Amino acid sequence: MQYTLSGLLILLFCQLSLAQQPVYQQVYDAYNDYREESIQTRRFKHSDIEPILLKLDEEKGFEVNKLGESIEGRAIYDVTFGSGKTQVLLWSQMHGDESTATMAGLDLFNFFMADDAFNELRNTILNNITVHFIPMLNPDGAEVFERRNALGVDMNRDALRLQSPESRILKNIRDSLQADFGFNLHDQSVYYTTGIKPEAATISFLPPAYNYAKDINPVRERAMQVIVELNEALQHYIKGHVGRYNDDFEPRAFGDNIQKWGTSTILIESGGFPDDPEKQRIRKLNFMILVKALHSIATKNYKNYNREDYWNIPENERYLYDLLVRNVKKEINGKLYTVDVGINHYEAEYNEHSRYFKVGSIRELGDMSTYYGYDMFDARGMTAVPGKVYEEIQPDLHAVQKLDAMELISQGYTTVRVKDMEGQEDIRRHLVLDVVSEDASPTYTLEIGSRPNFILEEAGTPKYAVVNGFLREL
Structure with a gap:
């Protein structure tokens, strides 16, 4: 192959740029090579990941041990790799409905199985640390996509009493390893912001306090230094979207106690990001920072960072809604009054908790000038008129699909009554019109707790509609 002089210069420039690119950025760019494709959404179960974990035990350099069982008898595993002296313990899905880091963990396993250009990075990590990862610590909660375990206990408040078998498993492995570092991997509400501003807190960190005074000893300081390094990396991808979790001491919590027991503990919370309902972009970010964190610990690079910079990360606040309609009459x-309307969407589950459709709800009214939305709309000069229920009852959701939804909405209709919706939830996920049962007599008003179905009129002419909490332009 022959190159022109300009072509050679471009090729040389690209190679130099790649060589100068930090390794974590190169890993981030190569993420799709390691993504576990069998898991595509947040709602998966123990039976979905158990075969993946058991297969790892056949891979060179991996060891998979059953640590015990959950209350309902599901196996809890420790995936171990690396041979270094420094012990690093990670656990995910302590809360059954917080699955982002479990997905990233599966990707992480694929990364360490690979044989490619990142071998030097892998060897540095594997030769200096030993990694223990417990994916899905609460498999019973994951089965029904709920926070608590089968006992109804929040495991993150069971570090002292240890009444749940899952809690005892985590305590026992921490004690047996005398782990040097611990990563407590969670999901937080998508409505958190990084301070009093519109940016969602996509990733939030915390080096938990180990006493009420929130003292900083060498154990906690190491955790803070690692966080500062991870925050630096994340700013390249989600600038302004990294938050700092409240560090009030909670004497029953695992993170606080594991810090107290001598393990430098880092809480990572995955929040929200625009247009990422299944948290697949956040999954990729988790993967990247886990690789970077392990490398930092293996090389002790975190020591080059100042713990005081941790306090520059803005603290989590809660100033977000899914949709914020401002200045509506x-x-x-x-008489006409001006209000802002804050709307959130909730997940109505079906198919054994593995799928959902969204249901809107008005959560706040009034002056919301200090709040924000993933979607925001200024309805200045417009009046909200309650949506109407279509007179013709439809036999099922297939019939609703055939209706001209936008034509009905332009006539002021937002809702359709349906005789039979059983087993048609997948259709409901994609409907524009809201649907209710045939015997329902809904009335829609701009009130807290109401279903958000209203038309926005300007001088008597419909301009926009909010249907089930989603904004539609007419």
């Missing part, structure tokens, strides 16, 4: 007794 609301009529009461013939």
Whole structure:
């Protein structure tokens, strides 16, 4: 192959740019090579990941041990790799509905099985640390996609009493390893922001306090230094979207106690990001920072960072809604009043908790000038008119699909009554119109707790509609 002089210069520039690119950025760019494709959404079960974990035991350099069982008898595994002296313990899905880091953990295993250009990075990590990863510590909660375990206990408040077998498993492995570092991997509400501003807290960190005074000893300081390094990396991808979790001491919590027991503990919380409902972009970010964290610990690079920079990360606040409609006119007794409307979408589960459709709800009204939304709309000059229920009852959701939804909405209809919706939830996920049972008599008002179905009119002409909490332009 022949190159022109300009072509050679471009090729040389690209090679130099790649060589100068930090290794964590190169790993991030290569992520799709390691992504575990069998898991595509947040809602998966123990039976989905158990075969993946058991197969790892056949791979060179991996050891998979059953640590015990959950209350309902599901196996809890420790995936071990590396041969270094420094012991690093990670655990995910302590809360059954917080699965982002479990997905990233599966990707991480694939990364360490690979044989490619990152071998030097892998060898540095594997020769200096031993990694123990417990994916899905709470498999019973994951089965029904709930926070608590089968006992109804929040395991993150069971570090002292240890009444749950899953809690005892975590305590026992921490004690047996005398782990040097621990990673407590969670998901947080998607409505957290990084301070009092519109950016969602996509990733939040915490080096938990080990006493009420929130003292900083060498154990906690190491955790803070690692966090500072990880935050630096994340700013290249989600600038302004990294938060700092509240560090009030909780004497029953695992993170606080594991810090107290001598393991430098780092809480990582995965929040929200625009247009990422299944948290697949956040999964990729988790993968990248886990690789970077392990490399930092293996090389002790975290020592080059100042713990005081941790306090520059903005603290989590809660200033987000899914949809915020500003300056809309609301009529009461013939008079118009101006309000802002904060709307959130909730997940209505079906198919054994593995799928969901969204249901909107009005959560706040009034002056919301200090709040924000993933979607925001200024309805200045517009009046909210309650949506109407279509007169013709439909036999099923297949019939609703055939209706001209936008034409009905332009006539003021937002809702359709349906005789039979059983087993048709997959259709409901994609409907524009809201649906209710045939015997329902819904009335829609701009009130907290109401279903958000209303038309936005300007001088009597419909301009926009909010249907089941989603904004539609007419």
